[in-house]
Amino acid sequence: MNDLAGRASLSPKQNRLLAALPEADYDRLSPSLELVPLPLGTAVYESGGRLGYVYFPTDCIVSLLYVTEEGPSAEIAMAGNEGLVGISLFMGGETTPSRAVVQNAGHAYRVSATVIKREFDRGGALHALLLRYTQALITQMSQTAVCNRHHSMEQQLCRWLLLSLDRLSSPTLEMTEALVADMLGVDGDGVAGATGMLQADGVIRYSAGGITVLDRPGLERRVCECYGVVKREVDRLLPAKDEQALRLAQFIVRHMEEILTEWDSFALTILPAAATMSPVSLRDHAKQILEAIAKDIQTHQTGQEQSDKSKGLARLLWDGETAAAAHGAGRHLSGFDLLQLGSEYRALRASVLRLWSLQAAQEHSLAFTDITRFNESVDQALAESIARYADEVSRSRDTFLAVLGHDLRSPLSAVSTLADYLLAPGVSEGKQLQAAVRIRRSATAMSAMVRDLLEYTRTQLGQGIPVAPQPSSIGQICETAQDEIRAAHPDCALLLETSGDLDGVFDAARLHQVLSNLLNNAIQHGAAGTPVFLTAHGENDTITLQVKNRGRSIPPDALQVIFNPLVRVGSTQADPDPRLSTSLGLGLFIAREIVLAHHGSIEVTSSDEGGTVFTLRLPRAS
Amino acid sequence: MHTSHPPRALDILVVDDHRETADALVWLLGTLGHKARPAYDGVDALQCVSARAPDLIIQDIHMPQMSGYEVARQVREGHAAQHVLLVAVTGFPKANTTALTREAGFDSLLLKPLGLPVLEQLLAKVASHRKDARSGLR
Numbered sequence: 214m215n216d217l218a219g220r221a222s223l224s225p226k227q228n229r230l231l232a233a234l235p236e237a238d239y240d241r242l243s244p245s246l247e248l249v250p251l252p253l254g255t256a257v258y259e260s261g262g263r264l265g266y267v268y269f270p271t272d273c274i275v276s277l278l279y280v281t282e283e284g285p286s287a288e289i290a291m292a293g294n295e296g297l298v299g300i301s302l303f304m305g306g307e308t309t310p311s312r313a314v315v316q317n318a319g320h321a322y323r324v325s326a327t328v329i330k331r332e333f334d335r336g337g338a339l340h341a342l343l344l345r346y347t348q349a350l351i352t353q354m355s356q357t358a359v360c361n362r363h364h365s366m367e368q369q370l371c372r373w374l375l376l377s378l379d380r381l382s383s384p385t386l387e388m389t390e391a392l393v394a395d396m397l398g399v400d401g402d403g404v405a406g407a408t409g410m411l412q413a414d415g416v417i418r419y420s421a422g423g424i425t426v427l428d429r430p431g432l433e434r435r436v437c438e439c440y441g442v443v444k445r446e447v448d449r450l451l452p453a454k455d456e457q458a459l460r461l462a463q464f465i466v467r468h469m470e471e472i473l474t475e476w477d478s479f480a481l482t483i484l485p486a487a488a489t490m491s492p493v494s495l496r497d498h499a500k501q502i503l504e505a506i507a508k509d510i511q512t513h514q515t516g517q518e519q520s521d522k523s524k525g526l527a528r529l530l531w532d533g534e535t536a537a538a539a540h541g542a543g544r545h546l547s548g549f550d551l552l553q554l555g556s557e558y559r560a561l562r563a564s565v566l567r568l569w570s571l572q573a574a575q576e577h578s579l580a581f582t583d584i585t586r587f588n589e590s591v592d593q594a595l596a597e598s599i600a601r602y603a604d605e606v607s608r609s610r611d612t613f614l615a616v617l618g619h620d621l622r623s624p625l626s627a628v629s630t631l632a633d634y635l636l637a638p639g640v641s642e643g644k645q646l647q648a649a650v651r652i653r654r655s656a657t658a659m660s661a662m663v664r665d666l667l668e669y670t671r672t673q674l675g676q677g678i679p680v681a682p683q684p685s686s687i688g689q690i691c692e693t694a695q696d697e698i699r700a701a702h703p704d705c706a707l708l709l710e711t712s713g714d715l716d717g718v719f720d721a722a723r724l725h726q727v728l729s730n731l732l733n734n735a736i737q738h739g740a741a742g743t744p745v746f747l748t749a750h751g752e753n754d755t756i757t758l759q760v761k762n763r764g765r766s767i768p769p770d771a772l773q774v775i776f777n778p779l780v781r782v783g784s785t786q787a788d789p790d791p792r793l794s795t796s797l798g799l800g801l802f803i804a805r806e807i808v809l810a811h812h813g814s815i816e817v818t819s820s821d822e823g824g825t826v827f828t829l830r831l832p833r834a835s
Numbered sequence: 836m837h838t839s840h841p842p843r844a845l846d847i848l849v850v851d852d853h854r855e856t857a858d859a860l861v862w863l864l865g866t867l868g869h870k871a872r873p874a875y876d877g878v879d880a881l882q883c884v885s886a887r888a889p890d891l892i893i894q895d896i897h898m899p900q901m902s903g904y905e906v907a908r909q910v911r912e913g914h915a916a917q918h919v920l921l922v923a924v925t926g927f928p929k930a931n932t933t934a935l936t937r938e939a940g941f942d943s944l945l946l947k948p949l950g951l952p953v954l955e956q957l958l959a960k961v962a963s964h965r966k967d968a969r970s971g972l973r
Contacts, residue, residue: 614927619897622926623851626948627859633951634863644866651859658855 223248225322227271228294229451230342238338246322251275253387257298257313264308266323267299273319274380276396277311287361287398288373290353291316293380295447296346302326303333303343316396317377317387345450352446360439361398366407369397371436374417374426376443384426393424411435461583464569465507472564473499479560498543501536503561506590510583534601541598545605554602558595562588620662624655631655665799668806669778678803680720680810687715687724687749687756687831694728695747698736705736706744713751717833723807724831730800731760731827738825740764751833758829767819775817778802845961846887847871850880850906851895851924860893860949867958877901881909888919891961896925896936904939911940920961924949 225246226232231239251257251273258264260280268275274293280286289311292298298321301309324332332339353376360369373396377386394404408424411417416431417424426432433440465472476499544554566584631648634640640648668678688711695709728747735745739762746761767775778799808815813831847864849871851857857873864871874880877898884892892910896903907921923936926947936944945953 618927619925620853622947623853623856623895626924626926627853627856629948630863630951630954631859634866637951647862651855651862654855655859658853 223271223320225269225271228269228297228322230295230297230346231269231322233342233451235338238332242324242328242332242339245324245328247324248320249323250320251315251318253315253318255315257315258309260310260312261308262312264299264302264326266325267297267302267329268321268323269297270294270319270321270380272382273315273321274317274377275313275321276316277313278396279311285398286395288357288396290350290357291376291380292350293317293377295380295451296350297343300343300347300350302329304347316392317381342451349447349450353443356439356443360437364437364439366397366399366403367410367435368437368439370404370407370411371432372440372443373397374424375429375432375436375440378426378429379444384429385420385423386426387423461565461569461580461587462507462510465503465510465565468568469500469503471568472503472561475564475568476557476561479564480557498536498540499561502540502594505536506587506594509590509593510586535594535597537594537597538601541601542605544598545602545609551599551602554598555595558591558598562591617666621659624659627655628652628659665803668803669799678723678806678810680723680807682718682720682811682834685717685719685721687711687717687719687751687758690719690721690724690728691747691749691758694725694732697729698732702736707732707736707747708744709747709749711749713756715749715751715756717751717756717831719811719831720807723810727804727807727829728758728760730804734800735760735762735825738762738764754833756831756833758831759826761824761826763824766821767817767825772817772819776801776805776815843962843965845869845891845958845965846889848874848880848883848889848892850874850877850892850898850903852876852898853895856895863954864958867955869958877903877906880906884910884919885913890965891920891922891957893922893924894941896923896932897927904935907936907939907941920964922957 225243231242231246234242246269249268251268251270257268257275270293272294274291275298276291277289277298278286279289292313298313301307333343334340360372364372370393373393374386378384390404390408391401393408394401397404408417408419411432412419414428414431416428416435417426419425541554544557549557565587631652635645635648635652671678691709691711695707698705698707732745732747739745743763746759748759748761750757805815808829808831811831813829815827815829817825817827819825847869849857849860849864851860851873852875854873854875857875861871861873872883874883877900880892880894883889894903894906898906903923903925907923910919910921911917921941923939923941923944924947925932925944928944928946933944943957945957
C-alpha cells in the first residue's frame, strides 16, 4: 500500500466489504490493495472494455450507466464504500455492456484481476461476501428499473440523493443539475422542476459545483418505497458499515475506563461511606473483576460446562481469593448491605450491555452467545462476592459475641467477687468503703458498654441517636470533660486550649460523651508520658474541636473504616491495632453518629510525626 | 518437728486487660493477706514474671495482642517460673477452651464471674501445693 493509506480516513476498512473480512483473509489480501485517487468523471471501465482491476471505494461513488446509441444514458446502479466496482471479473463475464463513471470524487483500493479471481476461487469468506454484494446490486438495479418506470421525478430524485448520501461522509454531492439529469435518464427540465421544489422547501441547496442536503428527514418523507427496499437489502446482506462490530469480551477490555467510570459513579450514589474510600481502591477490584469476566467469556466452554454452570455447579474459586470474593469482603468492611452489593452488580451488567449496544449492529447469533456468557460470568462473580460477604458477617458476629462476653464478664466478675467479700463477716468499715468504690468503678464501665450497645442497636433500627440541642458553651463542655479525665487518670497530662466564640446550640451531654470517648482513646493509645491535647476554636459559623495524641500511628486501611462498628480490622496483620481488635468498636461509631446528628463532621488523620488527630467541625446552630 | 504455720502470704500476679477488674482483684487479694500485683498486657506480665517469679498467676485468656495462651506458653518455656501455678480465667468459654488451656500449660481453668468461695479455695490449694513443694525439696 502506498503512503496515502497512512491517513486513517483512507483505511481500506472504510470499505464495508473489506472491513467484514475475517483477519486472516484480510491479511492475505492486504498486500495487493493499492490506493488510487478517482477524480470526478473518471471512466473506471468502458462498455465492453476489459477490466484490469476490481475497485473497493472508500469515499467516492461510481455510477454504472448505459449509454444508448442515440446518446441519452441512464444510471443502472451506484457503488460506494458499501461495495465494489467490477463484478464481471469474478462473476466470469469478464466484460460488461455498461460503463462505470466516478460520480463523486474520492479514493478507492484496487485489486488486480488475477488476485481477485484467485481469492474468489478459494471459496471462503471473500467468495461469500462478493456473491452477497452482487445480490444486493441486483436488487438495486431492479428497484431502479421499477422506480424509473412508475414513480415521480421528485421521488426518483430523492431516492438517488439518499442512496448517494449513504455512501458519503458529507452531505454535499459534487454534482451539477445536468449530471443528475444524465443519471436519472431525463432531460434537464424534468430535473430542474424537481430540484427547484426541493430547494424551495429547504430540503436541499445548490452551492458552487455541488448539491448540499440540508434536511435528510425531509428527503425520507418524500421518497418512494424504493429507497427503503434497496437500503434494507444492503443492510441485510452486508455486515455493518462502522468499525468492526466488537465481540463483547474485546469491547469490555477496550472500553474498560468508560465502564469503570460509570460503575464508580453509581457506587458513590448508593452509600455515603463509599465516598470515604479512595477511587483507586474502588477501582482496583472493579477492574480485576471485569478482566476476569472478559477472560471467562472468551474461554471455550463445552456444552457440559455450560449446563453445569447454569446449575451453579461451576467451581467456586476459594484457592487464592478471586477479585470478586475480595470485593465482597471489602464491601462488608465499608458497611454495604447485601441489597447494595447486588445493586452494584446489576449496575455493572446494565452499564456494560448498554455501552456495547451503542456499537454498530451485531450479528445476532454471536451477540446472543456473548450476552449469555457475560451474564453467567457476572452471576458467578456475584455469587463469590456474596459468599465471602456472608462469611465476613458471621465472623463479625462471632467476634462481637466473644468481645461482648469478655468485655461485660470482666467487670461483672470484679463486682461479683467484691460483693461476696462485702457479705463476709468481720469486714471493717474502711475495707467496706474501698470495696464499694471498686464496685462502683466496674459498674460504671459496664454501664457505658450497655449504653453503647443500646445506642448502636437503635441506629441499626434506623432511629439514629437522639440529640436535644440547647444553648450551651463548648468551652464549658471541654472543661467538664477535662476535669473528668483528670480525675480518672491523675498521672496523664491533658492540655486544653480554647479560642474564639464557643457559644452555640448543642446537646452538651452528648458532646461530653463524644469528648470522653476521644480523650479516653487518646490516653489509652497515646505514647506513655506524652500529653494529650484538646483544642476548641470558634470562628464565624463553625466551631472546630481537636483531640490529639502522640504515639504509634494508625495504619491507612484502619483509618478508612475506623468509624464503622463491629469491624475487626487487622486480625490478619502481624501487629493488629489494639484499638480495633478488642473493643466492641462502638465508641467511635457512636461519636460520629452524635456529630452527624448535630449536622457536623468528624475526621481523623494519623502519622508517626504528627500523631493521631481527630477533628470535629460543628455548626454553631444546627 | 511438725509445726502449723499461719497461711503464708502468696505472691500473686493478676493479668487482665480490664484495669478495673485487675485492680479490684489485686485489692481483694491484698485484703486477704497476700502480695498481689497487676499486669494489663502480656508483655508487662512476662516482664513481671522474669523480675520475680510469683507463686500464682491468675491469667485472663482473651487479651489483645498477646493472648493468655501465649503468655502461659512463654512462662512454661522460661526456667525461672517452671513451678508457678497457672490459672486461666475466661468469660466466654468455647468447646475447645479446656483443651487449649491444658495444651498451653495451665493448671486449671476458672470461669468468670469469679466468686469469693472459688477464689479462697484456689488460694488454699496453692498454699498447700507450695508447702508440699518445699517439703519435697528437703
